[in-house]
Amino acid sequence: MSAIEFRQLMIAVALLISGVCAGCGPSHEGPELKPATGMVMLDDKPLVNADVYFLPINDTPGIGGKGRTREEGEFEIVYYRGGQGLPPGDYRVAVSYRLMPDGAPVPEDDATPSIESPARESLPSRYSSQEQSALRATVASGQPVELKLTTKK
Amino acid sequence: MARTYRLLLACSFHVHPAVQSPPSTRKPSRPTRRVRPGFTLVELLVVIAIIGVLIALLLPAVQQAREAARRATCINKIKQVGLALHIYHDTHSVFPPAGVNYGWCTLGTPDPDRTTHNKNGLSFLLPFLEQSALYDSINQNSANSAQNTGYCCSYTGAGAPLAGDPAENADEMTTLLDVFLCPSDSGSTHLGTSAAYGTTVAPGPAKTNYELSSDQTISCNYWATQGGASRKMFGENSKCKIRDVTDGTSNTIMVCETTREVYNGDAPAWGMRGWVASGGDVDPGINVWDIPTGWTRPDVGNLNSWGQVGSLHKGGAHFALGSGAVSFFPENMDLTILIGLGKISDGSVVQIP
Numbered sequence: 001m002s003a004i005e006f007r008q009l010m011i012a013v014a015l016l017i018s019g020v021c022a023g024c025g026p027s028h029e030g031p032e033l034k035p036a037t038g039m040v041m042l043d044d045k046p047l048v049n050a051d052v053y054f055l056p057i058n059d060t061p062g063i064g065g066k067g068r069t070r071e072e073g074e075f076e077i078v079y080y081r082g083g084q085g086l087p088p089g090d091y092r093v094a095v096s097y098r099l100m101p102d103g104a105p106v107p108e109d110d111a112t113p114s115i116e117s118p119a120r121e122s123l124p125s126r127y128s129s130q131e132q133s134a135l136r137a138t139v140a141s142g143q144p145v146e147l148k149l150t151t152k153k
Numbered sequence: 154m155a156r157t158y159r160l161l162l163a164c165s166f167h168v169h170p171a172v173q174s175p176p177s178t179r180k181p182s183r184p185t186r187r188v189r190p191g192f193t194l195v196e197l198l199v200v201i202a203i204i205g206v207l208i209a210l211l212l213p214a215v216q217q218a219r220e221a222a223r224r225a226t227c228i229n230k231i232k233q234v235g236l237a238l239h240i241y242h243d244t245h246s247v248f249p250p251a252g253v254n255y256g257w258c259t260l261g262t263p264d265p266d267r268t269t270h271n272k273n274g275l276s277f278l279l280p281f282l283e284q285s286a287l288y289d290s291i292n293q294n295s296a297n298s299a300q301n302t303g304y305c306c307s308y309t310g311a312g313a314p315l316a317g318d319p320a321e322n323a324d325e326m327t328t329l330l331d332v333f334l335c336p337s338d339s340g341s342t343h344l345g346t347s348a349a350y351g352t353t354v355a356p357g358p359a360k361t362n363y364e365l366s367s368d369q370t371i372s373c374n375y376w377a378t379q380g381g382a383s384r385k386m387f388g389e390n391s392k393c394k395i396r397d398v399t400d401g402t403s404n405t406i407m408v409c410e411t412t413r414e415v416y417n418g419d420a421p422a423w424g425m426r427g428w429v430a431s432g433g434d435v436d437p438g439i440n441v442w443d444i445p446t447g448w449t450r451p452d453v454g455n456l457n458s459w460g461q462v463g464s465l466h467k468g469g470a471h472f473a474l475g476s477g478a479v480s481f482f483p484e485n486m487d488l489t490i491l492i493g494l495g496k497i498s499d500g501s502v503v504q505i506p
Contacts, residue, residue, distance in 0.1 A: 030485050059489060063438035064217075068446060080441050080457070106356035106405075111446070113417040115429055115459065117348065120306050 031061040033085035036077035038137070038145030039069070040095055042123075046073025047132045047149070049098040049105055053130055054137065060089025083142060093135040093145060096128045123149065172309045181196070189285050189307040217434050224338040227362075227410070228479050230332050234363050236472030237281035243280075248361065249395050250376070251387035252426040256301035256387070258373035259308050261393045265413050267313040271298040273430070274365050274377050274387060275333070279335040297425035304349040304428040308371065323354040326424040333361035333423045337465045340413030340420070340454065344403045349428035350419045358422035360413045362464075363473075365497055366406045367391070367432030369460030386475060387432055389469045395475070399498040402475030404505065406494050409433030409462040410470040416443035416452070418459025435495040437461055438469050440484040480505065 025067050036054065040047040053077050055064040067075040075084055098106050098119040106119045125150055126134045137145040172338050192200075256269035276297065279288035291297070295317025302310035310328040329342055343356035351357035353477075363386040376388030386393050386407050398405050402452045407431050418429045439464040442451035456463050464470035469483040482491065486506055493501040 059487075061324060061487070063441055063488060066444065077401045078436075078444055078449050080444065080451065082444075084449055114306075117306055118305060 008138070031087035032085060033079055033083050034088045034139055034141045036067075036083065036086040036139045036145070038075060038147060039073040040074060040075065040147045040149065041073055042097075043151055044148075046071070046148075047097060048073060050095055052077065052147075053094040053096070054086055054091040054139070055094070055130060056087075056090050057136075058090040059085060060091060061122050062087040062089075062093065063101065070141055084121060088141065091137050091139060092133055093137045093147060094128055094130045094133040095135065095149065097123050103115070103152045176219050178496055190504060191481050201286050219300065220337065222465070227335045227337060227464075227466065227480075228471055230335065231280060231363050231408055231410060232477070233332055234275070234278065234453040235477045235479065237278040237445060238296050238407060238473075239477055241278060242434040246431050248394050249277040250389065250391040251365045251374070252389055253388055254313065254316075254428070255311065255373060255426050255430075256296070256298075256313065257303060257308075257426070257428045257430075258371075259303060259375055260311050260375075260494070261378075263312060266332050267311065268316040269313045270310060270316050271296045271300055271426045273297065273422065273424055273426050273446060274391075275363070276425075280503075282330075283385060283421045284330065287325060287328060287330075291309070291325045291424075292317060295319060295321045297322050297326060298352055298427050299347065300425075300427045303326050313357055319352065320354075322424070323352040326352055326358040326379065326422065327354060328424075328482065330361075330423060332360070332362055335362035335410065335464065335495050338362055338413050338454075342413065344419060344422055344427070350422075350430075352425070357435060358425050360420045361411060361423035362413060364409050364421050364433030364462070366409050369428070369431055369434035369436070369458070382496065383498050385432075385495050389431075393497065397497055399423040400477050400493075400496065400500070400503075404494060404503055405475040406435055406472045407475045408473035409435060410464045410472065412464065413457050414440070414454055415456045415459055415461075417457060420456075431460045434460045434463055434471075435491050438465055438484070438488055438491065439482060439486070440468075462489070482506070 019096060040052060047069055048071055050069045052067045052069060053064065054077050056062055063075040063080045065079040067077040069075045076084060078084060079086055079146055098114065099122045101118050121128050125132055135147060238248055251274045253272040254267060254270040255269055276291065279285065291457060296315045296319040299319040301315055327343065334342070343359055344351045346353055346355055366385045368385055369386040376384065376389040379388060382425040384406060386398065387499035395402060399495045411421065418504060421430050440462055442453050442459045443457045444451050455467055462470055469481050471479055471481050473479050490503050490506070493503040
């Protein structure tokens with residue numbers, strides 16, 4: 001095969017690959033996300049394996065997100081449309097910590113949806129209700145959210 | 154290498170080299186280069202590459218045309234449901250309820266005279282969707298499912314006795330109705346025979362992609378006790394009339410599109426109301442998909458929760474408004490506007506984008 005033929009071949013292959021790849025690029029829509037991290041303390045102790053929900057209020061763009069607390073009670077929110085963080089703004093925060101009927105926490109690998117699981121909510125609705133929670137947080141760049149919960153009224 | 158291929162090509166054109174070669178009796182004057190009809194390898198590859206590029210350009214367009222056709226079918230179906238609601242209103246001077254006497258939800262004050270019916274309001278539309286025979290075979294004095302308690306988390310349920318014998322209507326509930334299925338959704342079509350959502354008759358109640366707009370709540374969305382400003386067009390035992398929609402029927406959502414796969418809970422069925430089957434609620438937003446633990450991207454097609462709205466059409470979902478018009482609302486639309494569109498008389502001025 002001559003050098004010219006080889007070059008023609010390479011051009012043809014390049015054309016083919018560029019044709020196939022056309023239109024496959026990632027498309028980014030929606031508001032810009034800022035890191036939304038923080039920690040949850042229950043009676044000054046870190047709350048592990050609790051679900052944290054951020055729901056937009058006061059004309060904050062987007063639809064909110066959720067996260068789960070780790071060993072030190074720290075969490076990172078994942079935006080419901082995908083990606084780490086949230087659009088900056090004000091949020092209503094709900095913290096849900098569910099316990100099995102025997103009082104044990106829900107196992108970490110338990111994928112049963114909450115509405116089908118025997119586990120019960122252990123936090124009062126002023127923290128756990130996504131509609132009525134009194135917890136508020138503001139997402140701004142570089143400021144972790146600290147949520148301090150108390151069991152007494 | 155090219156020569157070998159040329160030889161192969163020549164063979165494939167049924168030109169035998171031995172036949173074509175000059176007879177040996179003639180005196181060879183000078184070596185003539187034989188010209189064979191055929192293509193070189195490079196020529197062929199270039200042609201294949203060009204065809205490949207053309208197909209690669211064409212394929213997404215074809216797929217988009219197919220999705221556009223499915224979308225048009227879906228718009229037609231949700232329009233049918235909207236029109237059926239209006240004909241029902243013409244006949245009965247009131248819209249049907251989202252459902253009648255749910256067994257799963259816990260009442261604030263138990264009603265001693267209450268019986269559990271678990272009927273979905275969509276089942277009352279059957280005579281107006283050319284399904285009179287199916288409607289007549291449903292016993293309206295019997296419940297449409299046997300779900301009569303809360304299923305988890307120590308919710309007690311309504312505690313009312315079941316009306317009639319739900320087994321009488323179990324077969325009817327499994328009937329798959331094309332008018333309630335969006336062709337873009339490839340999710341499963343039946344709820345199965347689980348105690349919480351289904352009936353004992355396989356394959357279980359047939360699902361629907363279209364739901365009546367009502368509040369998603371773990372307590373009963375009892376329309377009569379809701380404040381006027383927070384009402385949606387439907388709810389449990391709702392009796393909404395067009396005159397109740399003071400925000401204007403063209404500014405109020407009537408029918409929502411939803412998906413047939415749901416992570417937390419299950420998709421609605423057109424005939425019955427089971428555990429946490431409350432309707433379609435726009436408040437959490439459109440297309441809020443489940444994000445499995447540890448993922449940073451949503452599981453598209455699997456709605457986050459029961460009672461939510463969404464579709465597998467790219468970027469939004471269809472809604473039938475109270476006026477009967479069908480609109481496609483984008484998933485990125487302002488949540489405040491969407492919530493305002495859901496309520497019938499909150500007095501907020503909304504501009505449909």
